[in-house]
Amino acid sequence: MLIGYAFYQDDIIVAIDGDSLMRWEIYAIILIARIIVLCLSYLMCRNFTYQVNYKDFILLTTVFIFAIVFFMSDVYMHLNLGVAGDRLHYIVSTALPAAGIMTFLYAKNTMYLREQEQRGKLQIAQLQQQFAYYQEKMKDEERVRSIYHDLKNHLLVMENRQNTEETRQMAKTLRSQITAYEDYAHTGNDFLDIIVKDKAAKAREKQIDFSAMVDFHGIDFIEPLDISTIFGNAIDNAIEASEKLPESKRLITVKAERFRDMLLITVENNTPPGNHLTERTTKQDRLVHGFGIPNIKKAVEKYGGQCSFQQEEGTYRLNILIPCP
Numbered sequence: 001m002l003i004g005y006a007f008y009q010d011d012i013i014v015a016i017d018g019d020s021l022m023r024w025e026i027y028a029i030i031l032i033a034r035i036i037v038l039c040l041s042y043l044m045c046r047n048f049t050y051q052v053n054y055k056d057f058i059l060l061t062t063v064f065i066f067a068i069v070f071f072m073s074d075v076y077m078h079l080n081l082g083v084a085g086d087r088l089h090y091i092v093s094t095a096l097p098a099a100g101i102m103t104f105l106y107a108k109n110t111m112y113l114r115e116q117e118q119r120g121k122l123q124i125a126q127l128q129q130q131f132a133y134y135q136e137k138m139k140d141e142e143r144v145r146s147i148y149h150d151l152k153n154h155l156l157v158m159e160n161r162q163n164t165e166e167t168r169q170m171a172k173t174l175r176s177q178i179t180a181y182e183d184y185a186h187t188g189n190d191f192l193d194i195i196v197k198d199k200a201a202k203a204r205e206k207q208i209d210f211s212a213m214v215d216f217h218g219i220d221f222i223e224p225l226d227i228s229t230i231f232g233n234a235i236d237n238a239i240e241a242s243e244k245l246p247e248s249k250r251l252i253t254v255k256a257e258r259f260r261d262m263l264l265i266t267v268e269n270n271t272p273p274g275n276h277l278t279e280r281t282t283k284q285d286r287l288v289h290g291f292g293i294p295n296i297k298k299a300v301e302k303y304g305g306q307c308s309f310q311q312e313e314g315t316y317r318l319n320i321l322i323p324c325p
Helices: 001-014 024-045 054-081 088-159 163-183 190-205 224-242 293-303
Strands: 013-015 019-022 207-214 251-259 262-270 308-312 315-323
Touching: 001 013, 013 262, 019 024, 024 088, 088 207, 190 207, 190 224, 190 315, 224 251, 224 262, 224 293, 224 315, 293 308
Parallel strands: 207 251
Antiparallel strands: 013 019, 251 262, 262 315, 308 315
């Protein structure tokens, strides 16, 4: 309307057969302007993936409501009263949407900075976790080296005193000293090594036979957070199911390798009899639990992959296929 006033001044409304109507050029200008605004709004919002803050939501909604009120009053004046609003009315009607767009851009920038801050904190936490992992690994290697120096003497004693309680106790002590070192996996990905070691230790505490055959060499396109989501949730679910079984039947097998242009990941575990295939949680606290499998699917689909679930007699298997770029 401001553009129309600039071109036609007081001739913006014409009389036809006694009726006051706006010039057709004004409708054309309004239509073009709205198409441009819609296109710009689409370009701004099509990749919008940030979580809107509550305060930003209130502010954006308030501006939007005021803009709608002025717009509807403008429509009422044109359709019901047959008159155009004054210049102040049109200035306010234009300024409010502009303010809404500026507020949206400000909120979007704030949310982007907030997300970057969270990513930064996550990276720092990952580095701290890796540093702690390497420190622990160095201590374990020192412990194994010290055991190695005494191993010859222990073997001499065991050879001279075969099949006695003393030799059995010595063998048990040696096994317990190197058990922690056996949990280290060499997957080809440092972050995945940490996850596998942590889950292996957790499984051992619960008397679960845990086996991991993972080859992640050359798989560098998956972000550490997604690796943690996929493997962490899958193994946690397997551990949870295994706890319900007798110790003799507790078994978890994790496999991952690249086959041609596909990354194949399989997590398999025994399940209690009568357990039905489901992607939902079986826990009572659904607000806290139940996000494992949906989060796995979301992380896998992020890389164009697919998840499938198979259940046979007493066995549950999660299969993941991810194309390698």
